Amino acid sequence: QVQLVQSGGGLVQAGGSLRLSCAASERTFNTYGMGWFRQAPGKEREFVAAISWDGGSTYYADCVKGRFTVSRDNAKSTGYLQMNSLKPEDTAVYYCGGEKWIVPKYPNTVASWGQGTQVTVST
Numbered sequence: 001q002v003q004l005v006q007s008g009g010g011l012v013q014a015g016g017s018l019r020l021s022c023a024a025s026e027r028t029f030n031t032y033g034m035g036w037f038r039q040a041p042g043k044e045r046e047f048v049a050a051i052s053w054d055g056g057s058t059y060y061a062d063c064v065k066g067r068f069t070v071s072r073d074n075a076k077s078t079g080y081l082q083m084n085s086l087k088p089e090d091t092a093v094y095y096c097g098g099e100k101w102i103v104p105k106y107p108n109t110v111a112s113w114g115q116g117t118q119v120t121v122s123t
Helices: 027-031
Strands: 004-008 010-013 018-024 032-039 046-051 058-060 068-073 078-083 092-100 117-122
Touching (some): 004 092, 018 092, 018 117, 027 032, 032 068, 046 068, 046 078, 078 092
Antiparallel strands (some): 004 018, 018 078, 032 092, 046 058, 092 117
């Protein structure tokens, strides 16, 4: 399975921006759909955004549509989640996930997870 290493995240004020990165260990990254999920304390892991293996299709949860942008650079084997207009309710641990030839929109379809990164949005 592909190994994923996340970077980015941190503390930001409401209305600010952050970019998360997810670097893959394999040069076959271009065969993996990639998803972004988040988990707040006491809540289940939820879908945020996803992108197909070729970058041709993207998907977003309604709560982030218009504010977050998912992208990927297959030459660098890296995926990204650009988060703008952040709100306190976006506070969570964010995870990237990969699955071969599948666009992962449900946590139980993800075979490989990044280590997670904390995003905290203050008022």
